[in-house]
Amino acid sequence: MTRTKVGISIQGTSIYLDDRTVVLSEAIAKKWKVPTNQTITMRFGSAKQEVKVVSAATSNSLRVNPTLASKIGLYQGARLNLHYRQNTSTLSIGPLIGVMISRVYAGSKDRPFGAITAFCKEMTDACEQFGAMVIFFPPNEMHANAQTVNAYSYSNGSWSKKTFPIPNVIYNRLTSRRFENRTNVQQFMKDVKARYATEIFNEKYLDKTEVFQALRKDNSLHDFLPESYLFKNYQMLKSMAARHPVLFLKPITGSLGKGIIRIRKEPGAGYVCHFTNLSGARKQSFPSLTTVFHALSGKLKAQRYQLQQGLDLITADGNPVDFRALVQRGATGQWAITSIVGRIAGTQHFVSNLARGGSLTTVSGALAKTSFASATRVSITARLRKASLDIAKGIETQIPYHFGELGIDLAVDKTGKVWLLEVNSKPSKDDNTPLNHERKIRPSVKQIVQYARYLAKF
Known part of the structure; x- marks a missing residue:
């Protein structure tokens, strides 16, 4: 697609410029065949305004009156893409990208969005590079039948809150199911899709049961899926324990490795359960599977769990290793792998999340610590990549929601077989950072902006 970037220049009334007249560079007007001195529609996000275009010998700029700029949410110096559609007589500038965030700390000038402030600034920088504008807004700014949204943007060296049109595209970064499930948030998403054809991606949290049930429908993915069920009763536990020496119970809505329970059959000594906690894992022994079930029954009433086959994972220095693939859609809308990193569980932990003391390494670095031959390591790397893309496409096909990025957790067992552990629809903006920190704007952030565009x- 041909693109033209313009700088937005906001200037007071002149002989040309009232709030219904805009001045466009002559070369751009000519390139896009924008008619001058006649009324057309100018669009930014959901905002539409009838304007008359005047051309001038300026370089790559669109000059607008302050009244018009504030009416549709433009600010001085913004760099946006522009195109003109002759069939609808519409001059569109944008895109305007909205990011739904969990919280705003209004009293904190330096970190108004807490831990994700640096990511929000990075998004802003990427938008500047690709010709877009990004705004950020929390759940209490989302309303039914909204025609505008009060949101935060970064310009002239600081964050400020202004009124903007409904964005062309919205990226859901709400990191709490409680916020996402609020009535006003759900209604806002429904309304903007219906009224303004706003595209929303990463629309919802995925839970573990939903993922495994959906992917089981795709025969080509069966090889990646450990045996896994929504945990219902003792009979299911007994049946799984008869087939697998190690089982995992994972909260279906859990994250960061919280609440995972490992059940291991000990030869001639009953069962040992390990319960995750922040300092490591608490260990408890039981004489029989029945006593395990009774000990867990309180937890099972309070929380739904996924019961999953345990895997004999490769290790690095005695600690289990798994892999996080960040799979994103980009400039062409196709799924691609942005990064895959190895994650080594911390000492005394059996989950690899960084929040639980895990550490990052490269895929080749993790595999180099195993006994696999060089050719096998190359083959495993290729299989990790294939699994990542196949699983992302499976989610897209089998789950009727729109996703633009997925964190896909994979494991390799000691035979070299690749397994799916879980899929995260709100991958952390730190957990999957490539290991070199030299680039100012991470590739993962560029992909988000390019996909939105x-x-x-x-």
Whole structure:
């Protein structure tokens, strides 16, 4: 697609400029065949305004009156893409990208969005590079039948809150199911999709049961799926324990490795359960599977769990290793792998999350610590990549929601077989950072902006 970037220049009334007249560079007006001195529609996000275009010998700029700029949410110096559709006489500038965030700390100038402030600034920088504008807003700014949204943007060296049109594209970064499930948030998403054709991606949290049930429908993915069920009763536990020496119970809505329970059959000594906690894992022994079930029954009433086959994972220095693939859609809308990193569980832990003391390594670094031959390591790396893409496409096909990025957790057992552990629809903006920190804007952030631009047809 041909693209033209313009700088937004906001200037007071002149002989040309009232709130219904805009001045566009002559070369751009000519390139896009924008008619001058006649009324057309200018669009930014959901905002539409009838304007008359005047051309001038300026370089790559669109000059607008302050009244018009504040009416549709433009600010001085913004760099946006522009295109003109002759069939609808519409001059579109944008895209305007909205990011739904969990919280705003209004009293904190330096970190208004807490831990994700640096990511929000990085998004802003990427938007500047690709010709887009990004705004950030929490759940209490989302309303039914909204025509505008009060949101935060970064300009002239600081964050400020302004009123903007409904964005062309919205990226859901709400990191709490409680916020995501609020009535006003759900209604806002439904309304903007219906009224303004706003595209929303990463629409919802995925739970573990939903993922495994959906992917089981795709025969080509069966090889990656450990035996896994929504845990219901003792009979299910007994049946799984007869087939697998190690089982895992995972909260279906859990994250960061919280609440995972490992059940291991000990030869001639009953069962040992390990319960995750922040300092490591608490160990408890039981004489029989019945006593395990009774000990867990309180937890099972309070929380739903996924019961999963345990895997004999490869280790690095005696600690289990798994892999996090960040799979994203980008400028062409196709799934691609942005990064895959190895994650080594911390000492005394059996989950690899960084929040639980895990550490990052490269895929080759993790595999180098195993006894696999060099050719096998190359083959495993290729299989990790294939599994990542196949699983992302499986989610897209089998789950009727729109996702633009997925964190896919994979494991390799001691025979070299690749397994799916879980899929995260809100991958952390730190956990999957590539190991070199030299680039100012991470590739993962660029992909988000390019995918949003693709969705908005800019």
